[in-house]
Amino acid sequence: MDSSQRVRAILSFVHAADAGSFAAGARALGISSAAVSKNIAGLERALGVRLMNRTTRSLKLTEEGDAFLRQARVALEALDLATEAVISQRATPTGRVRLSTSAGFGRAQLAPVLPGLLQRYPGLAIEVDFDDRVVDLIQEGYDIALRGGHIADSSLVSRTVCQFQLVLAASPAYLEAFGVPANPAELAQHRLLTRRFLGGRVSPWNFMAADGSITTLNTESAAMTLSSPETLTQMALSGAGIAEIGVHHAWQYLQGGELRLLLLGWHHPGNFAMTLQYPHRALMAPRVRVTVEYLLEAFAAMEELHIPRSALAAYAA
Incomplete structure (x- = not known):
């Protein structure tokens, strides 16, 4: 199989796999279904493995x-991007950029800077999904994701935006009514506001002991459990209780x-990062590259x- 035949065969395989049938893949390529079948069969012979199991109704990929x-x-995208890179040398970056971000960070931090990006x-053209779920960038066609937490994915390039710090906060009105806890044990006498993540896990409250060990407070009896950190901040502002929230949510207040x-001397700030991620590519499309650089x-x-940890002492109760 020569190079031109191999490219045609790979295109047939990719389109048939994506479309779910030889006929749909053939329509996308503008060739006959028989030609797609012949191309894929030739590719399998050249590789010496079966790539698809065919039935009269569907195709199912083998592990290979x-x-x-x-x-x-990856190979086909590299060819497309090589062409795009050459064209971009004589033109400004153009095209649609798809981003995925959490609702809170998207509204408070991403949305305000988007007009400047377009300017x-x-x-x-910018398309943003404000969705707290973890998306599959490649399968779902996103160019960039902004994600918080502990995230590891070797198939993605990760650029750190910031390190998040968690703090315990309450309104002056609440503290006047219920007092200021002097140590973690006294939190048992207070109304606690906790966060539940999408998977159902409630965020633990961790504290540092004198010997450097970490202890976890049982928050099962919390007065309020919410999935939105922004709403937790609002509840703390309203005097509903003591909330564990990110400094970036609390800073203006x-x-x-x-x-x-x-x-502050007891509470463990956590180790969470906001990360900008995009797929590994042989070449990065100019539209994605300039968006990444601008956002960072x-x-x-x-x-x-x-905000450095040392700056927070001025706001302690």
Whole structure:
């Protein structure tokens, strides 16, 4: 099988796999179903493995076919991006950029900087999904994801936006009514506001002991459990209780005196990062590259994302 035949065969395989049938793949390529079948059969003979199991109604990839499909997509994308890179040398970046982000970070940090991105690169079109679930960038066709927490994916490039710090906060009105806890044990006498993640896990409250060990507070008796960290912040502001929230959520209210911090010397701030991720590629499309660079620059300038721990003592109750 020569190079041109191999490319035709790989295209037939990828389109048939994506479409779910030889006929649908053939329509996408503008060739006959028989030609697609012949191309894939030739590819399988050249590789010496079966890539697909065919029935009269469906196609199912073999394990080898699934692995080959992933690599084939990378190769075809590299060809597309090589062409795009040459064209981009004489033109400003253009095209649609799809992003996925959490609802809270998307509204508070991402959305305000998007107009500036379009002003700098008017040829771009931006599509954003504000969704707290973890998406599959490659399978779902996203270019960039902004994700918080402990995330590891070797198939993605990860760029750290910031390190998140968790703090315990309450309103002055609540503290006046119920008192300021002097140590973690006294939290048992307070109304606690906790967060539940999408998977059902309730965020633990961790504290540092004198010997350096970490202890976890049982928050099962919390007065309120919410899935939204932004709503937790609002509940703390309203005087509903003591909440564990990110500094970036609390910062404007700390500066305004509407929230105070508790147990700074005891509470463990966590080890969570906001990460900008995009797929590994032989070449990055200019539209994606300039978007990544712009967002990292914009987030680096946001004060609330980079508050040093030492600066928080001024806002302690």
